[in-house]
Every structure is written in structure tokens, then in C-alpha cells.
Amino acid sequence: MLIHIVCWKYRPDVTDSAREEHRARLKALSQLVPGLGRLDVGADILHLDRSFDTALMAEFESREALDAYTEHPEHQAVANLGRGLAEKAVSVDFWL
Secondary structure (H helix, E strand, O other): OEEEEEEEEEOOOOOHHHHHHHHHHHHHHHHHOOOOOOEEEEEOOOOOOOOOOEEEEEEEOOHHHHHHHHHOHHHHHHHHHHHHHEEEEEEEEEEO
């Protein structure tokens, strides 16, 4: 199982509604992208200085499935949205 994690720290001027729209569009990927296994998206609850605002955790059966997800037009659209909202994003991918 390949685990894909992405975290976004939004710019201070990003509204709550824009944050919620981003999370909703991320969650919708589970119904739009073939080959995507489990997908969890959530908002940070601790609000520490080191915290990011939103995280995504997705599972894939193979590297090819992750690559197909990465290239999928629906993923590309929400990835562009996230880049526009975030002051910083980080990711990690690893085999479980």
C-alpha cells in the first residue's frame, strides 16, 4: 500500500469558506478519480505554530495508481486551487 500525504498552510487572507471549498473538493476526489483507495481529508484541530491547516491522506495499491491520480484532470484542478490558497504545502509518500 502506497500512502500519499499532503498538508497545506493557507495564507492568512484565505477565508473560511475558501478553506471549506478546498477541503470539499479534495474529498470529492474519492468519487471522481479511478484507482484511488481510501481518502481522508481534515482540518487541523490544535492550531499550533507548527500546524498546517488541512491534510489529505490517500492510499494507492501501486505507484502507477498514484501517478494516474496525479495526472487526472480533477486532481490537477484541485491541486491548482490549493496552490493558489496556500503559503506553503508539504507532502510525503511512502510504502506501508
